[in-house]
Amino acid sequence: MTIAYFDTIAGIAGDMSLAALASAGVPFDHLSTELRKLNIEGFELSATHVQRSAIDAVHMDVVITHQPHYHRHLKDILALIHASALSAQVQERVTNIFTVLAHAEAKVHNTTVERIHFHEVGALDSIVDIVGVCIGLEYLGIERVYSSPVRLGSGGIIKTQHGMMPTPAPATIEILRDYPTILTSIPEELTTPTGAAIIKALSSGVLTDEIIRIASVGYGAGTREIQGIPNLLRVVTGTLDLPLERDESIVVETNIDDMNPQLHPFLIEQLLQAGAHDAYLIPVIMKKGRPGILLSALTDRAHLDAVTALIFRETTSIGLRIQTVSRRKLVRRTLSVRSSFGLLAAKAVERDGTTIITAEFEECKRIARERNMPLAEVMRIINTELRSSSTTTEEQP
Secondary structure (H helix, E strand, O other), X not given: OEEEEEEOEOEOOXXXXXXXXXXXXXXXXXXXXXXXXXXXXXEEEEEEEEEEOOEEEEEEEEEEOOOOOOOEEHXXXXXXXXXXXXXXXXXXXXXXXXHHHHHHHHHHOOOOOOOOEEOHHHOHHHHHHHHHHHHHHHHOOOOEEEEOOEEEOOOOEEEEOOEEEEOOOHHHHHHOOXXXXXXXXXXXXXXXXXXXXXXXXXXXXXXXOOOEEEEXXXXXXXXXXXXXXXXXXXEEEEEEOXXXXXXXXXXXXXXXXXXXXXXXXXXXXXXXXXXXXXXXXXXXXXXXXXXXXXXXXXXXXXXXXXXXXXXXXXXXXXOOEXXXXXXXXXXXXXXXXXXXXXXXXXXXXXXXXEEEEEEOHHHHHHHHHHHOOOHHHXXXXXXXXXXXXXXXXXXXX
């Protein structure tokens, strides 16, 4: 999976995003050619190399030759985008960004999305920035966007079309609601509403220790110098090996050599009902050469007490080993699948860029009992249908 990682060293703005993508490998001529598909005049794109803390970066500037229409409503901007010759992917991403902006502005000004009119973000230079970013992502073949927690300045005042505003700007805060952020003590507008909307609309979340095979790195420079940090946005492109989820789990283990094996199935069943993610038994040779079993249960902190209490109650163990472990999991989604047997529950995982859908085993068992069919035959039919286009799926909440 090809990704772009936005490292918000000094926040993020529209012009910095466009410049970072150009630095990462998007040709200036390609940007200029594609932007002409907007069928609007009054701007020229300019790119220069600058130094920020001795790091070479690109500074992108949209030079306005004349401003044909300064204030625009969302419907005006979307009409402009949809009437253009831009690709469907670019149009979709631009639409998502401006929709995020519109909802935030409407919330801040206590009005509706239809009535809101853009000032700074509706100006021609901001339209060019946003469209240019989406053009750049498409050129680089970016399938998903990720970011670091977004850095925000605080304690400063900025001048806007609505008057003097605190930093972060109210629209920026509204846009980044529920997204990971870092509130710094720098009294500057590190992140603009445009930059925040690019992240909120396009990002799949933050990255921490995933495995990325880096293809290119680009630096986009802000206009001014900021004391204490380089005023840069870094964009890293590459491939993400696997989309993984992570969590912290707890392994509870004990060795047992004096328990009736007839109780084993009931013990496993009870552990799973008590909150264990997994539980199993392994034959072992214990001290003095006696045969025994190793009981292992994987759980989380919320269910640890219940799991340990159950082991002491249902087994002959008088002591447990408890270890904290980390887990990495493929992203899993629960789906409702329409099949020849009707609606049934299934799971979908992503592996190497491919989505694999399989029916839940308990559902297959239910159908086999209801239809009086061999379980293997039910599974064969369902799996064949899932591999074809004859089934439809929908996300379960």
